[in-house]
Amino acid sequence: MRAIDVRGLLRTVALVVASAFVAGAPLRAAPQRPAPVVEIPGLSVRGDTTSISIILLLTLLTLLPAILLSVTPFVRILVVFHFLRQALGTQTAPTNQTLVGLALFLTYFVMQPVGAAVHEQAIVPLQNGRINSWQALERGSGPLRTFMLGYTREKDLALFIELSKQPRPRRPDDLPMRVVVPAYIISELKTGFQIGAVLFLPFLVIDLVTASVTTSVGMLQLPPVVISTPLKILLFVVADGWNIVVGSLLKSFHY
Secondary structure: OOOOOHHHHHHHHHHHHHHHHHHHOOOOOOOOOOOOOOOOOOOOOOOOOHHHHHHHHHHHHHHHHHHHHHHOOHHHHHHHHHHHHHHHOOOOOOOHHHHHHHHHHHHHHHHHHHHHHHHHHHHHHHHOOOOOHHHHHHHHHHHHHHHHHOOOOHHHHHHHHHHHOOOOOOOHHHOOHHHHHHHHHHHHHHHHHHHHHHHHHHHHHHHHHHHHHHHHOOOOOOOHHHHHHHHHHHHHHHOOHHHHHHHHHHHOOOO
């Protein structure tokens, strides 16, 4: 039998035990540098982290279309344009993109004084550090509330005050935005439908006359729309309809 190398065996055992101690010993963590903090003006509240600020910013950007529809005359303008297109009988002309773009610029035209008031009363003091983001939000809602109350019916306001089970406010400025905004939207929808119904009347007369004439002369196989649509477009162009419609819309906002 081959002799056992005792020294080699002891050396191997010592290496195994030393490796076990080294592996089980806690490693000292390397110092980590603090992550850079991105401060978003108006969204950093009480030292919140960067992730919370980004979430708030993305949420605000997602809700911007809804806010635009809720507190501006965009609803009334777009409803009137769609009624006008239906009355003319042109299903795709002007396109939806064209109508939405024109409605956006008309909304900007109407809301520019309100935006200037919000900028002066809320955004400038916030940038100068005189107020925080919540105070700026409260100040900025003042001009918007005044604008919306100017075109909101008392009946709609009374409805939402009753549903919210709140006492009747002493002043219009005491109305919360959760009452003013839905009441304003309902009032704008009704106004838009009223203007659209008035736009429909002259074109409806043309449709009725055309249908009566084609039926009386025995042109039963010819759809009346084929004749009435060019007549309606011709009448709209000769009367400079776009100028009249847009002018009437802007005058409805006290311009």
